[in-house]
Amino acid sequence: MLMRALILLVLCECMMLEAQLQVGFYENSCSKAEFIVKQEVTKAFFEDRGVAASLVRMHFHDCFVRGCDGSVLIDSTPSNTAEKDSPVNNPSLRGFEVIDSAKARLESVCPGVVSCADIVTFAARDSVELTRGFGYEVPAGRRDGRISLASETRSFPSPAFNVNQLTQNFKDMGLTQEEMVTLSGAHTIGRSHCVSFSNRLYNFNSTMSQDPSLDPAYAAQLKQLCPQGSKDANLVVPMNPASPAITDEGYYTDILANRGLFTSDQTLLTNPTTATQVAQNGRNSFLWKTKFAFAMVKMGQIGVLTDTAGEIRANCRVINS
Structure with missing residues (x-):
């Protein structure tokens, strides 16, 4: 807890946090949001410890394309190949079912409140903690994007980069x-x-x-x-x-x-x-x-959608109709 407090204090003093993102964003609207996500991540972790790395990677891959808007979660359709089905992500990116489970529980208790983008960000933090990294507070309030294009993953850093x-x-x-x-x-x-x-x-x-x-x-x-x-x-x-x-x-x-x-x-x-x-x-x-x-907190602020931008998806895989 001391480390979390220190990290948050330094961030508030040394970085300009997105004004619309707040630690404890769901305190009044869905008080158990972060707890529920952590439960689902922990459950998945003890079934498959490799899922922690997958969820951290998912956060990277989401934020580096269109910002941290949950677009990496959207399924492809007959008319569009989504990010998750680009060669960068398929078949290597895993953990989507963990996000699905957390979202389903959250929709049952707080329908239409917690964004998929925030779930991904919380899940990455929880994965770092479960693998003995330092925990940190996550400023939340992201909203979900409505566009996911496999072609845009070309901007992601390659393992062959210098x-x-x-x-x-x-x-x-x-x-x-x-x-x-x-x-x-x-x-x-x-x-x-x-x-x-x-x-x-x-x-x-x-x-x-x-x-x-x-x-x-x-x-x-x-x-x-x-x-x-x-x-x-x-x-x-x-x-x-x-x-x-x-x-x-x-x-x-x-x-x-x-x-x-x-x-x-x-x-x-x-x-x-x-x-x-x-x-x-x-x-x-x-x-x-x-x-x-x-750095994870800072990365989690890339290109976020807030206020009335985007939407809160009911199903993280599908854009609201």
Whole structure:
């Protein structure tokens, strides 16, 4: 509780929070909103601990396309391919059923009150806590978007990006380079499909078969898990093998040992400033977890819809008729 209070105080003093977003937004209109979401996330977590990483990732993928408006939850229709069915999200993005369960319970007690966008944001926070990261207060009051286009996910950062591309991508979202390094630490939990990094293992370029920035022993392990030419699109590996279900500094220590899974991870050592931040985060778990909480709150304010904009979806998968 002390850490939450500190994070909120610093945010209020050092950042201009969206005026329409408030901590405790549902206190009067649906007092158990956050409790219900946490119950559903916790239930899902103890059935499948990997769902925590999926829900954190869902929050990223929602906010980086059209802002944090719940558009990543919308199902495709015969006339439109939605965000969730783009190659960036399908089949790798999971956890939609957790949002559905929370929404169904909330609609039964507070119909038409709690937005899907806020549920996603609460669920990400709860997932960070469940994996031993620092909890933080979530300013709420987001409303749900009515547009979801697979074509717009092209703006999402690629695992093949270099540090300059990552910096610009996050800058476009109103986030600093340091916040980019901090938020990249979310890769300390969860798994990745082999297809997202197999280019680093085989046929890297015209002169080298393997990415020279990748630790050879780690590359050998990855090749065993991700055989060249495999047709199995469901092959996955942990992004931080030592502690794949714990929000800790392991992501940064992996990078320092040349064991960053993606190009977009290992590239953080190619810039003096980001390399220094990687080293600092790797040495000080408390520092990184604190910065991560700040950055998650800030990211959760990207492009939010408030007041009368958007809608409150009755079903997170479907735009209200």
